[in-house]
Amino acid sequence: MTSANSSSVSTWFGDDDNNNRNETSLGIDWDDWDLDLWTPEQRQLLELGRIPRHVYIVLGVLLTLIVLFGFTANSTILYVFSRFKRLRTPANVFIINLTICDFFACCLHPLAVYSSFRGRWSFGQTGCNLYGMGVAFFGLNSIVTLSAIACERYIVITSSSCRPVVAKWRITRRQAQKACAGIWLNCAALVTPPWLLGWSTYQPEGVLVTCSWDYTSRNLSNRLNR
16 A cells, blocks of 8 residues: 555544554454545445444345345246246246346345445455446346336237237247347446446445445546446
């Protein structure tokens, strides 16, 4: 750490004459942190302990339950679709895609669980990038897939009417697979600019145990990414 950075950190956290370690109210050594990850406001929030410890514990427990339930439910659904081929209809291709996205999102959330019990994001900038990009990717993928399911259901319902053009159209498995591939490519294009092009960044958000786009800054790169 440079002297300039040390001076900046000491300005926010103060110096302890009786102890060489700068410890927060949570009992964490700042020397173990990736200080470049945090904004000055976030550092002050953590240092002053404005978020009670029990909030992090409750959040960690809730996230643990969500991860366990989500992992079990989505694993079961994927097993059922792999076991029974007759269920793999064109319409259910979207359901499979949605389940895959939710499954992988659940695989990322243990990082947030661990961070919750520690009281702050604990995996540095690299982990923040991977978590933020992964959750954003699979979250957007799920949203767009749900929209595709709604469109497909609309066509199925209206096909029973007297409209001949709509009545002739039925989605095929190939079309559903192409739609899902397009969804994945579109979502990838939306979440990679902060990582590949430097447009915006991924940083801790909320109570600082998860990461997302930097939606608080007003600079040009953030506006381009949004």
